[in-house]
Amino acid sequence: MEIYHVVLITLGLLIALLCIRMPVALSLGLSGGIGLMLLRGTDYSSNTLGSVPFADTASFTLTIIPMFILMGMFAVRANIASNVFAVANYFARRAPGGLGVATVMACAGFSAVSGSSIGTAATVSRLAVNQMRASGFPSSLATGIVAIAGTLGVMIPPSTFLVLYAVLARESVAALLAAGIIPGLLSALSYIIYIMIAGQRRVRTELARRETNQDTDSDGEPLGAAVEEARRELEQKATNLRELPWRGLVHVVIIFLVVMGGMYSGIFTSTESAAVGALTALVILIIEKRRSGLRQIFTAFKDSLLDTAQSTSMVFFIIIGSGIFSAFLVTAGVTQSVTEWVTDLPLNPMLIMALLLLALIPLGMFLESMSILVLAVPLLYPIATELGFDGIWLGIMIVKLIEIGMVTPPVGIITFVIAGTSRVRSETVFKGVMPLLVMDLLVTAVLFLVPGITLFLPSLMN
Structure with missing residues (x-):
């Protein structure tokens, strides 16, 4: 044959x-x-x-993944997300679309300690969606903001996706994590700009509509007891700086400095920094739960370990499956043949790279994100390096486009997570995500055309 x-x-x-x-x-x-x-x-x-x-x-480097996952699980149970959201909400309350801006800020802050997009989106969704709906956000806009901002978890370090890319491509883990900071912050800024301009207009229109219809919003979603309860919570929000749960913000800064600062100062290796970060998150969890008793602390600790084991097993199972398939591609000479064929095309290298990267978006509509990463790297990395592109820049571009695929129909796993936690229809979430996806694509285009933005922080390390 x-x-x-x-x-x-x-x-x-x-x-x-x-x-x-x-x-x-x-x-x-x-x-x-x-x-x-x-x-x-x-x-x-x-x-x-x-x-x-x-x-x-x-691979010893892969031990970073379960440590980052464990750190995120401890952070979730230490109520860091709710405390960060409360602080962000206080400072953004007077801005146009203040609650939406606070939600993006909370997602960005929690991403700095969770390393998981799904975990970030699910956690912030429970905190923010009904409060936004109660303050006048249509359901589509409220859920769309959380869904798109939740994707920051795969870009802002610590990120398991960036670590896995570094292992697959044999690039520096520290350099990849540093490279994700500016693109992640640019993405968050683009969401905030949309919310403050277009989002605020939709809120005003929605509030005017609710004067005549108190039962459903403009998306046809019912305004039930959960939204009414969220409205009461908004009325009880902290009104001065002393009442704010500053400890949440302090905890984020501590964990981020321990992980990233320890790594870049040379105190820890990349692997050690992940383990120390998980230990720091555990100490914070114990401090937060100390008044609840040893039983609650032990339950939170046990649940964190079980969730970490489940997530880690899924990641490594995918790595094994993709390794077998990649071995077939290499044995059949597919990787080498594709590389030679693509590099010989009479096209500009930038155009070739753009077409290859854009192919990740339709893949993201049907495949799970981690699977796309482990399939794309063996094929795209040799082509990109052969064409003269930087491997660190390529990793950020791949993860950014996978990030877009996580909220793109028909699969869009994060949108279904948001639909489940907020109890709205999945099509409502997709409707709210689409205009924010335009902002994401604009940021991606800027990162593609100006690689220096991505490579600035890694160059300082060198």
């Missing part, structure tokens, strides 16, 4: 398995294993299936 026949059969099998909703990790591993068997026989495929899972996961 010709090699290209085997490649087509394997790709067809992968698509078929994904269509019947088999887990992505199993789809990748099974199709890659069958492809290796068709290509080289059972002996070669069995040896590869026996060695690849160990080889791809036996």
Whole structure:
């Protein structure tokens, strides 16, 4: 059988398995294993299936991932997000669309200690969506803001996506984490600009409409007891600086300085900084829960460990599946052939890179984000470096486009998380996300055309 026949059969099998909703990790591993068997026989495929899972996961650097996840789980249970949101809400209350601005600020702040977009979005959604709806935000705008701002968790360090990219591409973890700071802050600023201009107009229109209809908003979502309770919470908000829960902001700064400051000062290695960050978050959790008793502390600790184990298992399962499929692509010569074909195209390298990166957006509409990352890096990294692009810049661009895919229909996993936690229809969330996606695409275009923005902080490290 010709090699290209085997490649087509394997790709067809992968698509078929994904269509019947088999887990992505199993789809990748099974199709890659069958492809290796068709290509080289059972002996070669069995040896590869026996060695690849160990080889791809036996990396000391990968221990950063469970440590960052554990740090985020401790931070969630230490109520850091709610405290940061309260402080942000106080300072943004007089700005146009103040609650929306505060939500973006809270997501950005919590991303600095959570490392997870889904965790950030789910946590802030419970705090902010109903309060925004109670203050006049249409349901689509309120949920759309939380969904798009939640994606900051994969960009603002510590980020498990950036760590995984660094491992797959053999780039510096510290440089990747530093490179994510400015793009993450630029993204947050673009959301705030939209909220203060276009979002505020929608709030005024919504408030005028509610004078005649108190039962539903302009999106047809009911304004029930949860929104009424949120309205009462807004009336009880802190009215002076002394009443604010400053400890939440202090905790964010402490964790961020321990992780990033320890890493860049040379006190800790990247791996050690993640472990020390998790320990710091645990101490903060104990301090926050000390009045609740040992039972509550132990329960929070146990639940954090269980959630971390579940998330870590999912990540490593995907790494193993993608490793098997990548081994098939390398064995079949697909990676090398694609690299040679793309680099020989009579097109400008910037145009080639733009087309390849844009292909990640439709992938994000159907595949899980972590799977896109582990599939895209082995294919795009050799092409980008061959064309003369920086590997750190490429990592930020890939993660940024994956970030966009996390809220793009029809899959958009974060939008479904927001729909579930806020109890609104998923189509309402998608409706609110779309105009904010335009802001995200504009920021992505700027980062693509001006690589110096992304590479500024890593260059200072050098």
